[in-house]
Amino acid sequence: xxxxxxxxxxxxxxxxxxxxxxxxxxxxxxxxxxxxxxxxxxxxxxxxxxxxxxxx
Amino acid sequence: xxxxxxxxxxxxxxxxxxxxxxxxxxxxxxxxxxxxxxxxxxxxxxxxxxxxxxxxxxxxxxxxxxxxxxxxxxxxxxxxxxxxxxxxxxxxxxxxxxxxxxxxxxxxxxxxxxxxxxxxxxxxxxxxxxxxxxxxxxxxxxxxxxxxxxxxxxxxxxxxxxxxxxxxxxx
Numbered sequence: 001x002x003x004x005x006x007x008x009x010x011x012x013x014x015x016x017x018x019x020x021x022x023x024x025x026x027x028x029x030x031x032x033x034x035x036x037x038x039x040x041x042x043x044x045x046x047x048x049x050x051x052x053x054x055x056x
Numbered sequence: 057x058x059x060x061x062x063x064x065x066x067x068x069x070x071x072x073x074x075x076x077x078x079x080x081x082x083x084x085x086x087x088x089x090x091x092x093x094x095x096x097x098x099x100x101x102x103x104x105x106x107x108x109x110x111x112x113x114x115x116x117x118x119x120x121x122x123x124x125x126x127x128x129x130x131x132x133x134x135x136x137x138x139x140x141x142x143x144x145x146x147x148x149x150x151x152x153x154x155x156x157x158x159x160x161x162x163x164x165x166x167x168x169x170x171x172x173x174x175x176x177x178x179x180x181x182x183x184x185x186x187x188x189x190x191x192x193x194x195x196x197x198x199x200x201x202x203x204x205x206x207x208x209x210x211x212x213x214x215x216x217x218x219x220x221x222x223x224x225x226x227x
């Protein structure tokens with residue numbers, strides 16, 4: 001559903017319609033930024049894992 | 057390093073008391089409480105199975121208090137594609153803009169969106185039932201760049217507008 005504040009009022013978010021197949025593919029493909037964010041996440045997970053291992 | 061933050065699912069039967077007794081969020085921007093109420097209804101209705109959203113609350117074990125929450129579900133608002141939907145995210149004002157050593161150098165909002173929703177929940181959902189995207193609607197355009205920093209993208213050239221309200225992250 002989703003809500004947005006527009007023109008000082010709470011409104012329901014606009015639905016996305018009529019995407020082309022190319023646009024749909026873009027949605028499912030990770031962007032450069034998403035790859036960076038995921039790589040940083042993996043590093044944090046490694047740190048978390050190693051610190052929990054050291055705790056025992 | 058031991059975890060400082062614990063995220064827990066609040067069962068529907070406990071929701072009424074939870075937001076009255078256990079945790080009173082400090083809404084500090086106009087309209088935020090209104091959006092909270094509207095999205096909470098989606099997690100709360102027992103009459104005709106409209107309760108399709110779940111509240112996930114984040115507890116600070118060090119300060120012994122709740123510090124934020126998420127309202128999660130699914131959506132087909134992006135051209136009928138099924139996505140995990142972050143209906144609402146809230147971080148207490150005193151926890152915003154702070155980098156936490158216990159979270160390995162990120163803010164609580166990034167932890168909730170990336171580490172918790174995208175990784176902990178999203179990866180399992182993707183592997184088990186094949187939903188590949190996490191979607192959200194920024195409450196206002198001025199906060200869209202915060203989500204862009206975390207990797208969410210406005211759907212390019214979608215619909216008749218420059219961009220629609222929704223943003224997505226491909227898991």
